[in-house]
Amino acid sequence: MSNRDLILMGFGNLLRRKTRSVLTVLGVIIGTCSIVVMLSLGFAMDRGFQEQLAYMGDLTIIDVNNYGGYDMGMMGGSSGSGSQTKLDEQAVARFRQIPNVKAVMPQRSAYMKMAAGRYVGHVNIMGVDPEVMEAFGFEVEMGRLLQASDKDTMVFGRSVAYNFYNPRMNNQNRYYGGMNGDTPPPVDVLTAKLTMTSDMQYGETRNRYDDGNDGPAPKIYDIRGVGILAQSNSEKDYNAYMNRDSLEKILEEQQRQNRNDRGRVDNSQYERVQVKVNRIEDVEAVQETIKAMGHQTYSLTDILTSMKETSRMIQMILGGIGAISLLVAAIGITNTMIMSIYERTREIGVMKVIGARLTDIRKLFLIEAGLIGFAGGLLGVGISYLISMGLNRIGASFMGPDSITKMSVIPFQLALMAIGFSTLIGIIAGYSPARRAMKLSALEAIRNE
């Protein structure tokens, strides 16, 4: 018997007992809905985490930190950090060799005082390699990024300009001035004539806490702003970036000048190296490799992984609750099919006598059960989408209309899998009735008149 004929015949048989078929399908609909909706809550949670984290920064960047240098002094190397590998040029070279690493950015930072006309501000300056800035997601809103040939130039984070204040004014407007970009910053870093120094008193009004000079005043550097970064809601908004070579030169100069250098930093090591990985999926492997080299690492994916574990567990619990109702639906299908065999005993017997193959009989019943599962799955998924829409509407009403985080997300694969799964459940539920129908004695069947 051709599959087409089997399906048509199975479909016809289901239509013969409409009420019962509809009720059985309803059971599957409820089962499918509860699984899909439950899982959709978990998926929404996952997506929410990811969006939240992406908002916090780039998920494909691994931070390698050099805590070792400080730990040793402060904790006496108690945590075994003495064994930490040096975060130096060689380490950076090794990072570049790791598969799936797109770019590596060693960083050096300095906390400096900057001045522009009457305004001064404390700025955290990061020394970076201009070549890899683009790979690390630096984008300018105005001006341009750093170039390899740049020396005394800087690119400013979106909010840095708001750090500037007029020391001769009272505390109003300091630091918290309209960072949202509603009001223009006090200084236009692209046009202003900028200076930079490590002297934190530079440009301040002298006050009674001033303990006077010790030694020569730190050198003052002229700086030119060439770009302002686009807003990224990450640390980039608050830093100024400079060519690393230039910054290192400045730092060396200052160290030479500054004789009582207790907190002298090992210049061969970096405070932080950032590693950009090709795809989110590669982050874990690369991070493990770096850890194995003896470095301390951190990435947003760390948080994502633990968040995902949590949501996976919640999903499993929710899915399990849904699965119970699908199990009940499966029992319903089995029940319906067994009833159907009792009713159709004679028919099955006649079919066998007039030439139906045993496999055809079995297939027919499996198809009928599968059709119930399929119909229930299809409608269940459809209804799940409606429920999901409803949930998101309710969610939006208390999370605010522009909230990106949804309460329920049904990925297309979940919908497909749900339909496939419910069909499979139907077929499994129909297996034993189908066997029973196949083994039915044709003679007994036609004899009971």
Next chain:
Amino acid sequence: MEKMIQLEHVRKVYRLGDEKVVAVDDISLDIAAGEVCCLLGTSGSGKSTLLNLMAGLEKPTKGKIIIKGKRVDKMSESTLALFRQQNIGFVFQSYNLMPMLTALENVALPLTFRGIPVKKRNQMAREMLRDVGLEKYVKHKPTQMSGGQQQRVGIARAFVSRPPVVFADEPTGNLDSKTSQEVMDIILGMAKQHQQTLVIVTHDPSISNYADAVHTILDGNLDLTNRETLTITQEGIDQ
């Protein structure tokens, strides 16, 4: 003549608790290809049992059943199903049409089982319905037809795939005598037209008039006292 069906010392005993019921005692019988054979007997004599044994619906307790040279009693369930599909047609006393299918679909059903495409099988079924005089009832469901009409659909269904052997258990059992006559004419006409072997079970002696060979069954055995007269009848037909 070529033997289509051979029975050798066939015996069927039913066990009901401790009691044994001998439905078929010891029957040996040959049925030639193209022969119309009638198994005649009173109620409970074991003729249905014998027919079911031949059709492979039951296994004999003893003996051999051979159709087209193949041991039917030795076949597995699935082999039997295939064998029946290709060699055997069946006419039931109570018609046994599929209630949800039309007359046309009912007739086409054995062809459906054989995997014949819908166009071709509908055409064949339509021809069969025309041959049994039901061309106007193609779209009727069984419940919309009289007993005689239903049985004609049943006959069309049994013959549509041109099986070499057709079994009929009391095909006129539920019909009045006039309709019985019409139905018997149709069955016989079909069997003769394509030289199909036809085995009819009946308790109605008038039916036996249509047959080439009549075997009377009495308490699970062939009644040999009737046999000589039959042989004479047969010779008469042959001449």
